[in-house]
Amino acid sequence: VSLEKGLLDRFDKHIRGKSYATRSKAIADLIQEDLIRKEWSEGNEDVAGAITVVYNHHKRELVNTLLDIQHDYQHLIVSTQHVHLSHEHCLEVIVVKGKPVQVQELAKKLKAGKGVKHGSLTMTTTGK
Amino acid sequence: VSLEKGLLDRFDKHIRGKSYATRSKAIADLIQEDLIRKEWSEGNEDVAGAITVVYNHHKRELVNTLLDIQHDYQHLIVSTQHVHLSHEHCLEVIVVKGKPVQVQELAKKLKAGKGVKHGSLTMTTTGK
Amino acid sequence: VSLEKGLLDRFDKHIRGKSYATRSKAIADLIQEDLIRKEWSEGNEDVAGAITVVYNHHKRELVNTLLDIQHDYQHLIVSTQHVHLSHEHCLEVIVVKGKPVQVQELAKKLKAGKGVKHGSLTMTTTGK
Amino acid sequence: VSLEKGLLDRFDKHIRGKSYATRSKAIADLIQEDLIRKEWSEGNEDVAGAITVVYNHHKRELVNTLLDIQHDYQHLIVSTQHVHLSHEHCLEVIVVKGKPVQVQELAKKLKAGKGVKHGSLTMTTTGK
Numbered sequence: 001v002s003l004e005k006g007l008l009d010r011f012d013k014h015i016r017g018k019s020y021a022t023r024s025k026a027i028a029d030l031i032q033e034d035l036i037r038k039e040w041s042e043g044n045e046d047v048a049g050a051i052t053v054v055y056n057h058h059k060r061e062l063v064n065t066l067l068d069i070q071h072d073y074q075h076l077i078v079s080t081q082h083v084h085l086s087h088e089h090c091l092e093v094i095v096v097k098g099k100p101v102q103v104q105e106l107a108k109k110l111k112a113g114k115g116v117k118h119g120s121l122t123m124t125t126t127g128k
Numbered sequence: 129v130s131l132e133k134g135l136l137d138r139f140d141k142h143i144r145g146k147s148y149a150t151r152s153k154a155i156a157d158l159i160q161e162d163l164i165r166k167e168w169s170e171g172n173e174d175v176a177g178a179i180t181v182v183y184n185h186h187k188r189e190l191v192n193t194l195l196d197i198q199h200d201y202q203h204l205i206v207s208t209q210h211v212h213l214s215h216e217h218c219l220e221v222i223v224v225k226g227k228p229v230q231v232q233e234l235a236k237k238l239k240a241g242k243g244v245k246h247g248s249l250t251m252t253t254t255g256k
Numbered sequence: 257v258s259l260e261k262g263l264l265d266r267f268d269k270h271i272r273g274k275s276y277a278t279r280s281k282a283i284a285d286l287i288q289e290d291l292i293r294k295e296w297s298e299g300n301e302d303v304a305g306a307i308t309v310v311y312n313h314h315k316r317e318l319v320n321t322l323l324d325i326q327h328d329y330q331h332l333i334v335s336t337q338h339v340h341l342s343h344e345h346c347l348e349v350i351v352v353k354g355k356p357v358q359v360q361e362l363a364k365k366l367k368a369g370k371g372v373k374h375g376s377l378t379m380t381t382t383g384k
Numbered sequence: 385v386s387l388e389k390g391l392l393d394r395f396d397k398h399i400r401g402k403s404y405a406t407r408s409k410a411i412a413d414l415i416q417e418d419l420i421r422k423e424w425s426e427g428n429e430d431v432a433g434a435i436t437v438v439y440n441h442h443k444r445e446l447v448n449t450l451l452d453i454q455h456d457y458q459h460l461i462v463s464t465q466h467v468h469l470s471h472e473h474c475l476e477v478i479v480v481k482g483k484p485v486q487v488q489e490l491a492k493k494l495k496a497g498k499g500v501k502h503g504s505l506t507m508t509t510t511g512k
Contacts, residue, residue: 001385001387001407001408001411002408003385003408003411003412003415004412007412007415007416007419010419011415011418011419014418014419014422023385024385024386024387027385027387027411027414027415028387028388028391030411030414030415030418031387031391031395031411031414032391034395034398034414035391035394035395035398038398048438048467048469048475049436050434050436050477050506052433052434052506052508054432054508054509054510054511055511056511057195057196057199060188060192063191063192063195064188064191064192067185067191067218068185070212071185071212071215071216074212074214074215077212078334078335078467079209079210079211079334079335079351079465079467080209080210080211080212081207081208081209081210081337081463081465081477081479082207082208082209082210082220083207083208083432083462083463083479083481084198084199084202084205084208085432085481085510085511086202086510086511086512087199087202088199088511089510089511089512090195091432091479091508091510091511092210093434093465093477093479095335095465095467095475095477097467097469117509117511118508118509120506120508122434122436122504122506124436124438124475124502124504125438125501125502126438126469126470126473126475127438127439127440127469127470127472127473127475127501128470128473129257129259129279129280129283130280131257131280131283131284131287132284135284135287135288135291138291139287139290139291142290142291142294151257152257152258152259155257155259155283155286155287156259156260156263158283158286158287158290159259159263159267159283159286160263162267162270162286163263163266163267163270166270176310176339176341176347177308178306178308178349178378180305180306180378180380182304182380182381182382182383183383184383206339206462206463207337207339207462207463207479209335209337209349209351209465211304211334211335211351211353213304213353213382213383214382214383214384216383217382217383217384219304219351219380219382221306221337221349221351223337223339223347223349223463225339225341245381245383246380246381248378248380250306250308250376250378252308252310252347252374252376253310253373253374254310254341254342254345255310255311255312255341255342255344255345255347255373256342256345313451313452313455316444316448319447319448319451320444320447320448323441323447323474324441326468327441327468327471327472330468330470330471333468335465335466335467336465336466336467336468337463337464337465337466338463338464338465338466338476339463339464340454340455340458340461340464342458343455343458344455346451348466
């Protein structure tokens with residue numbers, strides 16, 4: 001594996017604060033986490049999750065698009081918490097439950113909305 | 129006080145199930161509650177409350193109007209819980225905190241939105 | 257119908273602000289609303305609703321009781337919004353969907369929790 | 385950088401599906417993301433966020449601990465959405481707003497609660 005010197009220098013500085021013995025161990029951990037995320041996201045077990053989106057509610061088309069998408073995936077959505085961050089911006093946290101593939105599809109569509117400033121999906125266990 | 133016979137008959141039947149001794153006592157209670165609501169709603173103490181609205185999200189103008197009103201009264205709103213009831217209908221429960229007069233003003237504006245099927249305001253103590 | 261003079265005087269003052277032609281009309285309206293609430297609450301149509309409770313979270317037993325009741329009626333509950341009003345007090349708004357009789361039973365149990373300062377139930381249409 | 389063969393093989397298989405030209409590019413991206421997360425988490429700008437925890441509500445001490453922690457960090461918390469996943473398990477999504485350091489401190493304390501099955505923090509922009 002060959003990496004850019006600038007990137008490695010910044011990474012070395014970063015992991016020093018995290019008390020890693022070697023740089024290789026730190027990279028191995030990043031890869032490990034990535035693989036776990038992947039394996040889990042392809043599983044067939046129901047997951048619970050939260051999709052977070054921040055957007056400008058003055059974009060009228062966007063507001064309706066986000067609402068339409070949510071109604072199309074209504075079977076996955078438990079409820080949505082809406083916080084008015086500022087006069088322009090809204091934060092929505094959408095609690096979902098269902099197959100990982102479907103939950104990810106919904107998250108992807110919401111994040112793709114033109115005017116969405118940031119979107120992310122957290123998947124978690126249903127506790128079973 | 130003189131009341132229509134039809135109304136009184138139905139009321140008599142209703143209060144029998146509630147074991148009221150007399151019809152006058154039942155009416156006195158309704159008046160009492162109405163006066164308490166009124167006194168409280170005119171107070172200057174902060175209240176907490178929940179505004180509930182049910183609406184058809186396919187009415188695009190309405191969706192935006194409700195969101196605009198909420199951003200205008202942002203200082204009163206803690207957060208909004210949004211539930212997709214059916215492919216058409218949404219339930220929003222808006223948690224508010226502030227002076228009763230302002231909270232009622234916000235509730236009134238939201239309920240007046242063209243296309244809102246039902247709206248109601250519950251005011252409660254902040255626990256102080 | 258015979259009512260106490262003190263009560264009637266206060267009521268007269270109150271309805272003057274609401275521009276009622278007669279006191280009888282105002283009382284007829286209160287009775288009408290009460291009957292509508294009753295008829296609806298006995299119906300067999302699914303309703304959506306919000307149960308609002310304010311309580312002191314330092315009462316440890318209460319916190320667990322409220323959570324146990326909610327899990328027992330899990331099939332009725334969509335989700336619960338919890339707001340930390342002050343260092344002691346919490347406001348919970350529980351969104352429910354189901355038969356009026358069951359929804360009312362749940363609300364009654366939650367309100368009866370020792371230490372609950374205020375509880376109320378708002379029932380609304382599911383939009384159908 | 386030297387990595388275990390088993391890990392690299394699994395990673396190679398994974399990135400093939402993501403159409404990366406080289407393994408080094410894929411690792412560079414993971415490092416890049418990690419650095420961005422770090423830089424952002426040390427910033428002084430207010431962030432919005434969602435803390436997600438899944439726990440068994442039959443653990444009475446835990447329920448009270450989580451509530452106490454939330455009241456201690458009340459100034460950071462907007463509101464909490466509580467979903468009853470099963471007869472035993474609850475999902476809580478806590479919407480927060482504040483300095484990254486404080487938000488992370490709160491998330492760490494909640495995740496450390498004995499009996500918490502999974503916890504995670506998503507930080508996002510406030511839109512400013």
